[in-house]
Amino acid sequence: MDANVVIMGTESVGKSAITVRLLTRRFIGEYGDIESIYGHSFGREFTLNIWDSPYSEDLSVETSLFEKKVQWADGYVLVYSICDRASFNSVSRLIQTIKSTKDYLSADKVPIVIVGNKRDLHHRRTVLSEEGRLLALNTDCLFYEVSAAENYHSVLMLFHGLLDRMKDAKLTS
Ligand code: GDP
Numbered sequence: 001m002d003a004n005v006v007i008m009g010t011e012s013v014g015k016s017a018i019t020v021r022l023l024t025r026r027f028i029g030e031y032g033d034i035e036s037i038y039g040h041s042f043g044r045e046f047t048l049n050i051w052d053s054p055y056s057e058d059l060s061v062e063t064s065l066f067e068k069k070v071q072w073a074d075g076y077v078l079v080y081s082i083c084d085r086a087s088f089n090s091v092s093r094l095i096q097t098i099k100s101t102k103d104y105l106s107a108d109k110v111p112i113v114i115v116g117n118k119r120d121l122h123h124r125r126t127v128l129s130e131e132g133r134l135l136a137l138n139t140d141c142l143f144y145e146v147s148a149a150e151n152y153h154s155v156l157m158l159f160h161g162l163l164d165r166m167k168d169a170k171l172t173s
Contacts, residue, residue, distance in 0.1 A: 003166050004049045005159075006069045008057040008094055009079035010087040014117040017148035018079060019052040021155045027148055042163060057094060070101045075111040075166045077158065080132075082116045082145065083124040088131070095139050111165035112141040113158050119147040 007015045016031035023040055033054035041047050051069060070076075078094050080087035091114055102110050116132045129145055136143035142161045146154035 001045060001167070001170075002047050002049065003074045003163075004051070004072050005075045005077060005162065006051045006073040007077040007079065008069070010084070010090045011054075011056040013079045013081040013084065013087045014148045015079050016052055016054070018077070018115065018117060018146070018155055018158075019050055021148045021152055022050070022159055025152045027150075040159075042160070046163060048159065048163070057090070066097075067101055070098055074169070075113075075162045077113050077115055077162065078141075079115045079117050080127065081118045081121075082127050083118055083121050085126050088116075088127045088135075092135060095135075095141065099139075109140075109169050111162055111169050112139070113162045113165070114139075114141050114143045115158055116143075116145040117148055119145045119154075120150045 007019055009015055016034075017027060019038065020031065021027055023038055035053040037049050037051045039047055039049055051072070057066070076098055078091045080091045095112060095114075098112065099110055114132055114136050116127060116129070132143050132145065135141070142158075142165060144154060144158040144161065146158060148155060
């Protein structure tokens, strides 16, 4: 199975750090402004095409590009920083926009993972884990807190979670 995943969120929340962590298992600290689609295999059966872009996704992005991304994707990784409340609020808006842009009838089962990144910066935390969990519960999304800087495993887990959701969505559609 080949599936398309888009990674979205406001600027500097760690979208590229998460993508690069998955692809290379490494954290390199600074990431250029590269817009790219990367292929990544999960075992022999699955390949994810992951679209990472340097732009902020807080709806300031050009509408046609935003819609193109949303239509292209089968699954969504929506990232905020646990130290940045505005980025969390933006994820909440993104979920509504994705669900209304995508086929309305299947809106409930759109595979979306909410990701609170920078868990290592807990001394600067402004968004509680509970808030992320509650948002996921209310919107029928998955939720993970991760640190792209410190931990490969948590990043891998979030993509596995999304993969399972995408398989379920395909089976029931
Ligand atoms: P993007 O604009 O959302 O793609 O964000 P980047 O991946 O470019 O990351 C923005 C900044 O946050 C960079 O300086 C990264 O080194 C830093 N960063 C990303 N993830 C983490 C993390 O988990 N912990 C910490 N402490 N810094 C991170």
